[in-house]
Amino acid sequence: MTSHNITVTKDAQAYLRDLLSKQDADGIGVRIFVERPGTPHAECCMAYCPAGEEEEGDVKFEYDGFHAWIEGKSLPYLEDAVIDFKKDSMGGQLSFRAPKSRVPDIGPDATLEEKIHHILYSEINPHLASHGGSVQLLELTDDNMAVLEFGGGCQGCAAVEVTLRHGVEKTLLEKLPELSGVKDTTDHSVTDNAYY
Secondary structure, eight states: OEETTEEEOHHHHHHHHHHHHTSSSTTOEEEEEEESTTSTTOEEEEEEEOTTOOOTTOEEEEETTEEEEEOGGGGGGGTTOEEEEEOOTTSOEEEEEOTTSSSOOOOTTOOHHHHHHHHIIIIIHHHHHTTTEEEEEEEEOTTOEEEEEEEETTTTOTTHHHIIIIIIIHHHHHHOTTOOEEEEOOOTTOOTTOOO
16 A cells, blocks of 8 residues: 555555554554654654644554554655565564655755755765765754764864865855854764774
């Protein structure tokens, strides 16, 4: 069954229907959402959703014998997702493949945060990866300051200040004039994996 390009296989539906029937709650369904969508750390999640606990913006999909609430803002990241269930000696496992969960969805309505993720993921990290490094957005402050964290070979690297100011910050500020600045929270005193 497909809804909004999310496929829940017959085996997965049977498994979820059985699982939900054992819960002692009327009208319980599942809620599907993506944590940290549009980043390399995106994770697809599914949780029990008792009646009335869905969140504003969630979209309801009816399946055979149960329903699923899909977080509205996760929908673009769940396009072409497949939820399947495979039996094995331990009983079985639910698998969740969402090829677009890690790809930033940059539409005309993208938030500043999504735009930063997109630039870091598509332009900046491929360059840093050649030195075994990476950078990710930790938070966007109320005054539009991007707080970044460097990892891998960038952490503790003597050149990270140059990389931040001349590479990362320059690129972000050129492409996103609404940003007020860029701040690095990484502790560069840790030099265990630093690249020189």
